[in-house]
Amino acid sequence: MRVATITSYGLSKRYQRAKKFALRDLELNITPGEIYGFLGPNGAGKTTTIRLLMNFIVPSRGEARILGLDTLTQSVAIKNRVGYLPAEVEFYPKMTGRQLLDYLCDLRRPPIPSYVNVLCRRFRVELEQRISSLSRGNRQKIAIIQAFMTQPEVLILDEPTTGLDPLMQEEFFDLLRETKAREATIFLSSHNLTEVQKVCDRVGIIRKGRLIKEQSISDIVASSVKVFDIAFASPVPETELKAISGLKFTRNSAHHATVRVKGDLRPLFRVLAKNEVRTIDRKESDLEEEFLKFYRGQS
């Protein structure tokens, strides 16, 4: 049995002078080589979780472990093996990107020093300019490089694609896949559903400080509502469609209907097989709608 890379038991945090818990009884169990997406609206507790894992804040109760080490008492040993990308960082405005990376390399030597340059070339980073003169996107590239340059076993990333253009986002997703391929574990906090769907194996959805759902992406896709636009040669077979459980449809015209199905698709296709169908278009599975239901507390 594989030992989990990131675990937490009853991890909770209530900030000083706050009435409510920012995070309550979080139970995590993330396996090696997994990319775990941590989804939730702003203020849900994502960053609080990350800051607890990084020992920037102290839990009010509960505990967390990374690679079997306690985040509170063995934090230095953990940080020898973890890469971290914060949600918002200004760095040192008067330093150049090169100087910043040199500083951080001094604090933790990369096992392959040339890998830093490989990443810099890959993300086309302006290293000789002062950080204050760099755009938000270029600063984010430096943030990504500093997190990945030591090729850590675990990566904790908070909103990693903020400010990146679509090309660089794709480059980043490729880097994530390569990192996963070498068995690293990635904890990725985001509210960008598309990026989570693209790269994550499993997601946890957090709302008001509580983990309300954990599911693999494939299960979510399978259980989500599928939407089809269907044009029939004959009138829409309303009676047959109404008889299918879990199916809702809207008749757009006499021959055209939009069908929403949750769960098994076979009953729908049996009806379609009995009728002449001119066109059928599948709309993208509306993961976003699924997540929004959780966010709003409708699920």
Added chain:
Amino acid sequence: MWSVLHWTFWQRRWSTLWWCLGVAAFIVLSLGFYASFRDQAAQVNEILNRLPTAARALFSDTGNFLTPEGFLSARLYYLLLPLLLSILAIGLASSLIAKEEEQGTLEILLSRPISRSKLLAGKALAGLIIVLTVSLVAMVTAVIVCRLVKLPVAFDRIILATLLATLLALIFASIAFLVAAHGRARAASVGIATLFGIASYLVSSLDDVVRALRLPAKLLPYHYYRPGEVLVGNFNWRFASVLVGVVGLLILLSFLSFRQRDLND
């Protein structure tokens, strides 16, 4: 820890250089006209003696501007040098932690395998080296200028007086450091340390005149700061030890406070 020290010092290299130049220029300007003052010392002393005791106490701990030691203390060591060093040291002590915390760079450093204690030690050492560097420049400049303007004060006394001024500045810096390490904002850190410094100076300067201030003055560091006595050869090692002890205690409290608190709370 050494990486933090090295890079913090590297980041502050230009400001340190400017501080060195500024302090040196200030000392040259303060002591450079000693020859003219000496020629008119009697008149100046007479004018100053007409001032109320309380007012004189704000300028000098000796109350005597005629002697070389009295002049040096009043012009440099009693107020202005410790004031300059305190501005530098308080600013450093608050920004080394609080500014980094406000910018979020502290978290980037602590995402590396370095303990909070070592990070704090690196920052504190860097700050100490910078203050000592500026203090060393002040000391050398004062010794040279005294020789040039024929101000007859032994150089070892000048060294001790500068060290005492540095020690006083370090006390105020340690207060700022403690407040910042405890998680307060940079403004609060600077404000509290500055307020304490000013209150300490005023209470201690006036304690000879106002009886009610005698007891509280004994609890404040300025009370133990007697540059005039040091310059005439009476360096009080016991008082200096008290100041060193207070700095040590404040730094220790800073470490204890910073070790287990929430960052950016």
